[in-house]
Amino acid sequence: MEASININNGSSGYDRIKELKKFDDTKMGVKGLSDSGITSIPQFFIHPPETLSDLKATTDSSASSLSIPVIDLSHLNSPTHRPKLIHQVKEAAKTWGFFQVINHGVPISVIDDTVSAIKAFHNEPFEVKSKHYSRQEGRGVMYASNNDLYRTNSAQWIDSLQVWMGPEPPVVEDIPAACRKEVAAWDVYATGVAENLMELLSEGLGLEGGKFKELTFSEKKVLVAHCYPHCPQPDLTMGIQSHTDPAILTVLLQNHVSGLQVKHDNAWVDIKPLHGALVINIGDLLQIISNGVYNSVQHRVLANGSKEDRISVVMFFNVNKWKGDDGHFGPLPELLSPENPPIYRDFTMQEFLENFFGKGLDSKSLIQKVKI
Ligand SMILES: O=C(O)CCC(=O)C(=O)O
Numbered sequence: 463m464e465a466s467i468n469i470n471n472g473s474s475g476y477d478r479i480k481e482l483k484k485f486d487d488t489k490m491g492v493k494g495l496s497d498s499g500i501t502s503i504p505q506f507f508i509h510p511p512e513t514l515s516d517l518k519a520t521t522d523s524s525a526s527s528l529s530i531p532v533i534d535l536s537h538l539n540s541p542t543h544r545p546k547l548i549h550q551v552k553e554a555a556k557t558w559g560f561f562q563v564i565n566h567g568v569p570i571s572v573i574d575d576t577v578s579a580i581k582a583f584h585n586e587p588f589e590v591k592s593k594h595y596s597r598q599e600g601r602g603v604m605y606a607s608n609n610d611l612y613r614t615n616s617a618q619w620i621d622s623l624q625v626w627m628g629p630e631p632p633v634v635e636d637i638p639a640a641c642r643k644e645v646a647a648w649d650v651y652a653t654g655v656a657e658n659l660m661e662l663l664s665e666g667l668g669l670e671g672g673k674f675k676e677l678t679f680s681e682k683k684v685l686v687a688h689c690y691p692h693c694p695q696p697d698l699t700m701g702i703q704s705h706t707d708p709a710i711l712t713v714l715l716q717n718h719v720s721g722l723q724v725k726h727d728n729a730w731v732d733i734k735p736l737h738g739a740l741v742i743n744i745g746d747l748l749q750i751i752s753n754g755v756y757n758s759v760q761h762r763v764l765a766n767g768s769k770e771d772r773i774s775v776v777m778f779f780n781v782n783k784w785k786g787d788d789g790h791f792g793p794l795p796e797l798l799s800p801e802n803p804p805i806y807r808d809f810t811m812q813e814f815l816e817n818f819f820g821k822g823l824d825s826k827s828l829i830q831k832v833k834i
């Protein structure tokens with residue numbers, strides 16, 4: 463299945479799969495390539511002209527002074543402020559699908575320690591880091607370059623450490639020592655922020671604050687710690703190509719190196735790093751479950767042209783228990799009425815997983831498939 467969309471030997475006799483495999487087998491990642499001082503990137507990282515011309519358009523027009531909303535959570539539990547907060551979160555989730563939160567309750571020292579520990583892991587010597595290199599998906603701990611290396615049409619300038627934090631907690635010893643303590647702490651803090659936001663999002667739909675928790679919307683969760691090292695030819699590749707996140711909610715912590723962009727009104731808008739803030743975005747499942755009230759929006763990361771590594775720590779929250787005998791999900795019945803009929807059909811967890819693991823991030827999301 464994996465190779466089906468990637469057979470691209472071209473007329474030059476270039477054997478793409480063989481080159482991917484050779485790179486994967488070195489276990490050095492793009493961080494290793496970058497640190498080795500290469501000045502041109504291997505061919506399989508080069509993106510097609512359509513993608514690259516879109517990069518140029520952004521550079522030309524990044525005069526765009528737009529930015530995603532910044533929401534201050536300091537009065538989360540104040541009865542007088544809460545309705546305003548619910549409104550802000552709802553509007554941001556509708557119009558942008560993305561927002562930043564400040565005063566979210568996570569101490570700045572925890573934020574800084576998390577970023578430092580992840581950076582330290584990605585900077586470990588090859589002998590230490592390569593022991594963790596593996597492509598086990600869907601559970602446990604995985605560290606590799608390009609999680610979808612064999613599923614996507616063009617590789618990207620990114621290495622990632624992925625740790626499944628729930629529903630089963632990970633085997634602690636499997637988490638690299640450089641960031642073990644910090645990964646465990648980050649899970650607790652990021653989950654707290656996600657749960658607070660899910661209450662606001664639930665209330666924004668006119669539902670009980672606890673509705674999403676009851677539906678186990680934050681129990682299945684994976685922490686993905688990305689490193690986007692310096693790329694010698696950032697105009698030829700991507701850090702992460704345009705995609706939407708598949709699950710319910712994403713909580714993202716980024717360091718000071720920019721590169722993340724979100725699509726808004728057909729233009730790419732920079733999500734400028736704001737020290738101490740967390741970036742939140744809506745995933746495909748939440749768009750479907752909210753019957754299209756909230757939006758899961760395309761985003762991407764440019765390849766990193768700066769000398770410093772770009773680090774991001776992303777927590778994806780997903781549904782743990784799916785409904786019914788066949789484990790289905792779809793727009794919540796509470797939100798539907800004759801005036802507001804479902805715009806998406808129900809689908810099973812199996813369909814969700816097949817859609818995610820059967821393709822690269824560049825393919826169409828589940829949303830197109832279940833649209834009525
Ligand atoms: O690294 C980032 O800022 C974004 C990563 C991302 O979009 C993802 O992992 O889905």
Ligand SMILES: [Fe+2]
Nearest residue numbers: 705706707761
């Ligand atoms: Fe994403």
